[in-house]
Amino acid sequence: MTDLAGYSRKSKDDHPPALYEEYKSTSLRHPKRELIRIDHTLTEITGPLFEDTELQSGEDDLSIENNEDAQGQRIFVSGRVLDENAKPVPNTLIEIWQCNAAGRYRHPGDQHPAPLDPNFVGRGRVVSNSKGEYKFTTIKPGAYPWGNHYNAWRPAHIHYSLFGPSFVTRVVTQMYFPDDPLFPFDPIYNSIPDESARERLVSRFDLDTTEPDFALSFKFDFVLRGREATPFED
Amino acid sequence: MMNKLGITASQTVGPFLKIALEGEGQEHVVSEKTEGALKIHGYVYDGEGQPVPDAVIEIWQANVHGKYNHPEDTSEADLVPDFSGFGRSCTDEDGYFFLVTLKPGRVAGRGNSLQAPHAAVNVFARGMLKQQVTRLYFSDEVDANSEDPVLNSIEEEAARKTIIAQLDDVEGIPTYKFDIHLQGKFETVFFDV
Numbered sequence: 001m002t003d004l005a006g007y008s009r010k011s012k013d014d015h016p017p018a019l020y021e022e023y024k025s026t027s028l029r030h031p032k033r034e035l036i037r038i039d040h041t042l043t044e045i046t047g048p049l050f051e052d053t054e055l056q057s058g059e060d061d062l063s064i065e066n067n068e069d070a071q072g073q074r075i076f077v078s079g080r081v082l083d084e085n086a087k088p089v090p091n092t093l094i095e096i097w098q099c100n101a102a103g104r105y106r107h108p109g110d111q112h113p114a115p116l117d118p119n120f121v122g123r124g125r126v127v128s129n130s131k132g133e134y135k136f137t138t139i140k141p142g143a144y145p146w147g148n149h150y151n152a153w154r155p156a157h158i159h160y161s162l163f164g165p166s167f168v169t170r171v172v173t174q175m176y177f178p179d180d181p182l183f184p185f186d187p188i189y190n191s192i193p194d195e196s197a198r199e200r201l202v203s204r205f206d207l208d209t210t211e212p213d214f215a216l217s218f219k220f221d222f223v224l225r226g227r228e229a230t231p232f233e234d
Numbered sequence: 235m236m237n238k239l240g241i242t243a244s245q246t247v248g249p250f251l252k253i254a255l256e257g258e259g260q261e262h263v264v265s266e267k268t269e270g271a272l273k274i275h276g277y278v279y280d281g282e283g284q285p286v287p288d289a290v291i292e293i294w295q296a297n298v299h300g301k302y303n304h305p306e307d308t309s310e311a312d313l314v315p316d317f318s319g320f321g322r323s324c325t326d327e328d329g330y331f332f333l334v335t336l337k338p339g340r341v342a343g344r345g346n347s348l349q350a351p352h353a354a355v356n357v358f359a360r361g362m363l364k365q366q367v368t369r370l371y372f373s374d375e376v377d378a379n380s381e382d383p384v385l386n387s388i389e390e391e392a393a394r395k396t397i398i399a400q401l402d403d404v405e406g407i408p409t410y411k412f413d414i415h416l417q418g419k420f421e422t423v424f425f426d427v
Binding site for chain 2: 008009011012015016017018020023026027028029030032033035036037039040041042046047049082085086095097099107109121122123124125159161166168171172173189191200201222223225226
């Protein structure tokens, strides 16, 4: 029988390796055995679609809590979700989390002595529209220290979780901001082997989509794995 | 060949993933009261056998008829209303996670093969720059497991066993133990998909 077309594999080379020594926590959390290749079956080609997800009003705006403005610089982040073949990925769920403007997460594990903001939780969700476009409003996150090495600081970033159309398009990533002086020192950013793949995680300032007297704006496109062109015979 | 766009590279979920990824009821693909409901539970361990308290486990599976709730599955098996096939569990401070679901039916493999009942599993954690993918099979599906192409692609039996959830308790609902070892002597088999 003819099998369904699988998803491309070559693009996976742009992901970081499982072991990156400069990021110390990878040392005990990477498999040492070689991965076993699965040729794609229905299991890999399908995946959760979340088409019935009903977002509550305000899930796309992290900058307001309890009807009060959060501290910090309000920004829009917008762009498109595409696949490698430049085809829009519509109706896909994007989950978002981040620290506040001072660099503090609302999480009991975050002991950084920067202030919490009563009007900032740092959690959001949006769904891409029929053209693959998304937009949300938030506060520009701060940089913060972490324990990886002496005087380690993470560049400002927003965390994203995306599903796309199949199990193998799933990706969790982080988006950065232009011209961050911390890039050369961050092992998580630098774990990505290819320079242009690293730069693709940096958003772009966009004056045209700012809102005067209200918010700055950054653009960021996601690119998920795409299908192979043709099914092949077994 | 047309130039392809470069993909968005993966980055770790970090230690504070629960801010967004933890949510009411996500562990329940079905309610425990559903006929046939079963529980999958276990611990996530690192290479020194220490629990991993900042991991997320996600499963994706077919329904009891072996049909995925997805347009690419054009098989004739029936869809089940309200059965999404997706579940998610964030580990607690002991590295423990659980999911409540139904046993999936058998779905077609490549060529003319038939796969044993299984779920696809994504594992994310702080210290993992990208997710690792595994599968979960069921210990009481001996015959189906013996002819599953993916299980059979794993040469060592001990390794094969790392992805077969063991039925260990039938108190209340059937319960299957599925520990995930990111590294070490009992390292779980992970797949390149």
